[in-house]
Amino acid sequence: MSDETRYKLSFTTGGLLANECRVLAAEYLRLGDWREARASVRANNLIQKRTASAVARISREAMDRVRMLTDAELEIVxxxxxxxxxxxxxxxxxxxxxxxxxxxxxxxxxKYLSMSNELGPAALDTFFVKKSFWHGELEDLKPSTKNKLRQNLFRMLREAQIVSEAGHILPQVIGERVAEALRRRGPGSFLVFPITDFEIESLMHA
Structure with missing residues (x-):
């Protein structure tokens, strides 16, 4: 991405939200409209949260995520x-x-490629410092906000089975349906997973 683009940093709660994303995707595929899908999820509390405010907040975040995917990818979700x-x-x-x-x-x-498979909070602290040279918005974050970002990012990594509870990076087994989706997007889409260049080359030409 361009270093001139400000980072969006609103991933402070909720974890991966895989099930919530599944529910939003299913409603969208059924109704064919994102606003109607979210309205249905909120009206019927399909994500089963205890308060209306939680339903509104979590459904909005889940919808923002799954809207990034194609219909074919949503079918897999x-x-x-x-x-x-x-x-x-x-x-x-x-x-x-x-x-x-x-x-x-x-x-x-x-880290995975260098066989240094442990990933702890210090890695994110280092990353904050490195990126703050190009992204001044990172320097403006309050310590409490940084802590929320750190907690939720590592929660998402664990729930995505990319990092273990003990903080070890987990190798990814990418099946044919997901591989096909990534192939359609291009080789760069594989780079957000801990897999080797050889594996990417193999998956791109499977």
Missing amino acids: VGGNAPERQQLVWLAICLQYPFVADFAEEEVRE
């Missing part, structure tokens, strides 16, 4: 297995939040 759903929702998050995509490629994947 709705009908696929858990690993497929997790991988495509992670892709959607990276498409929505270039900060997350850059961290996934430049820190998570690079």
Whole structure:
């Protein structure tokens, strides 16, 4: 992404939201309209949150994510297995939040390739410092906001099965349906996952 573009940094709560994304995607595929899909989810509390404000907040975030995906990818989110759903929702998050995509490629994947498979909070602190030279908005963040971003980013990484509970980077097994979706987007879409260049080359030409 361009270093001149301000990072969007609103991923402070909710984790991966894989199930919520599945629900929003299913309603969109049924109704054919995102506003109607979100209205249906809110009216019927299809994501089963305890308060109306939580339903509104979480449904908006989930919709913002799945709107980044194609209809073919949404079909996999709705009908696929858990690993497929997790991988495509992670892709959607990276498409929505270039900060997350850059961290996934430049820190998570690079550590994996260098066989330094432990990923702790310090990696994000280092990343903040490195990126703040080009993104002044990072310097303006309050410590409490940075902490929320850190907590939720690592929660998303764990729920996407990219990082283990113990903080180890997990190799990814990308099945044919997700691989086909990534192929359509181009080789760069594979870079948000901890996989090798050889694996990307193999998947691109499978």
